[in-house]
Amino acid sequence: MRLRTWTTALVLVGAAFAQDTGDRVTVPFRDPSKPKTLVVKLINGGITVRGYNGNEVIIESQGGAPKRTVRTRQEPPPGMHRLGSDNSGLEVTEDNNVMTVQAGIMHSVNLTIQVPVQTSLRLTTMSGGKIEVENVSGEIEAENMNGAVTLTNVSGSVVANSMNGRVTVSLDRVTPNKTMSFSTMNGAIDVTLPSDTKANLRMRTDNGEIFTDFDVKLDGSHPPQVDDQRKNGGRYRVRVDKTLYGSINGGGPEIRFTTYNGNITIHKK
Numbered sequence: 001m002r003l004r005t006w007t008t009a010l011v012l013v014g015a016a017f018a019q020d021t022g023d024r025v026t027v028p029f030r031d032p033s034k035p036k037t038l039v040v041k042l043i044n045g046g047i048t049v050r051g052y053n054g055n056e057v058i059i060e061s062q063g064g065a066p067k068r069t070v071r072t073r074q075e076p077p078p079g080m081h082r083l084g085s086d087n088s089g090l091e092v093t094e095d096n097n098v099m100t101v102q103a104g105i106m107h108s109v110n111l112t113i114q115v116p117v118q119t120s121l122r123l124t125t126m127s128g129g130k131i132e133v134e135n136v137s138g139e140i141e142a143e144n145m146n147g148a149v150t151l152t153n154v155s156g157s158v159v160a161n162s163m164n165g166r167v168t169v170s171l172d173r174v175t176p177n178k179t180m181s182f183s184t185m186n187g188a189i190d191v192t193l194p195s196d197t198k199a200n201l202r203m204r205t206d207n208g209e210i211f212t213d214f215d216v217k218l219d220g221s222h223p224p225q226v227d228d229q230r231k232n233g234g235r236y237r238v239r240v241d242k243t244l245y246g247s248i249n250g251g252g253p254e255i256r257f258t259t260y261n262g263n264i265t266i267h268k269k
Contacts, residue, residue: 025059025090029097029116037120037138039100044108046129046147051117051136057099058114061090063107120156130165137173148187162187166262170269174199181256188262195268198252203266204243205259212266219245 029036032055040047045063090109091102103109108128115121120138123131127146137155148165151158157178160167166187174180174197182189188208193199203210227237257264 023061025092026056027059027092027094027099028056029099030094031097032116034097035120036116036118037098037122038113038115039098039122040111040113040124041100041102042109042111042125042129043103043105044128045103045125046110046131047123047125048110048112048130048132049121049123049136050112050114050134051119052114053117054114055116057092057116059090059092059101060112061103061109062112063109139175139178158182166190167259172269177253179253179255181258183256183258184262185259186261187259188265189257189259190265190267191257192267192269193255196249198249199247199255200251200253201246201248201255201257201266202243203246203257203264205262205264206242207261208259208263210244210257210264210266213268214248214266216246216248219247221245 038049038057040049090104093100101111101113103111110129115136117135118137121133121136121140121142123133123140123142125131125144125147130147131142131144131149133140133142133151133154135153139157140151140154141159142149142151143161144165145162146164147162149160149162149167149169151160151169151171153170153172155171155173155175157175157180158169158171159181160169160183161181162184164186165184166189167182167184168190169182170192171194174194176198182191193214201216225238225241230236257266
């Protein structure tokens with residue numbers, strides 16, 4: 001255990017010396033030949049990740065304006081000047097081929113990150129920016145509380161969620177036998193799948209419509225749910241689920257599409 005802790009600390013020191021400027025950090029994975037994962041956790045800001053033909057993770061940050069919700073910044077006393085700057089407090093750690101990037105909670109920062117093409121991603125931001133991913137292959141999880149999620153020319157499996165924002169995903173290849181999910185509370189969902197994708201579809205929009213150019217075989221075997229408690233002095237209730245069920249290319253793992261306010265569009269690539 002002591003050796004593992006020392007190794008992680010050494011990576012942090014290496015990252016500090018690898019900085020080209022105060023806003024750029026380059027960190028290698030421990031073993032580029034093994035599966036790699038990038039984890040990014042932000043409170044305020046946006047995340048852009050692009051795949052490239054290399055073995056290191058290159059992180060560039062912009063922004064850094066402090067979030068001042070409690071007090072305003074004080075002016076220097078007469079004859080004095082302020083030392084220091086509003087940096088993002090960026091922290092990068094690498095442990096067993098999992099690289100984690102975090103920023104200070106009182107700052108807003110936009111991160112642009114280059115990763116090896118074959119890298120799994122777990123990206124989370126709460127507010128203040130978008131999540132964008134291009135040309136990455138792996139297991140991708142992207143969650144944005146207040147903003148859009150856009151994944152372009154990605155491969156593998158995807159779970160993409162937003163509370164208030166559009167979800168747009170274009171998949172070049174899909175990992176067989178992997179479930180996927182695309183959801184938002186307020187926004188449209190626009191997903192492009194390879195034409196030979198085999199999947200069972202579960203689609204629901206409360207205030208919108210569903211469009212596709214796939215040949216979807218709809219499944220009508222989901223009758224209304226009846227809850228009859230009258231014999232116990234209770235009530236009788238019928239619930240009609242607005243979810244549509246169907247399959248493409250004979251069916252396969254489940255893919256869920258869920259929005260409350262917006263259309264669902266499923267394209268054939």
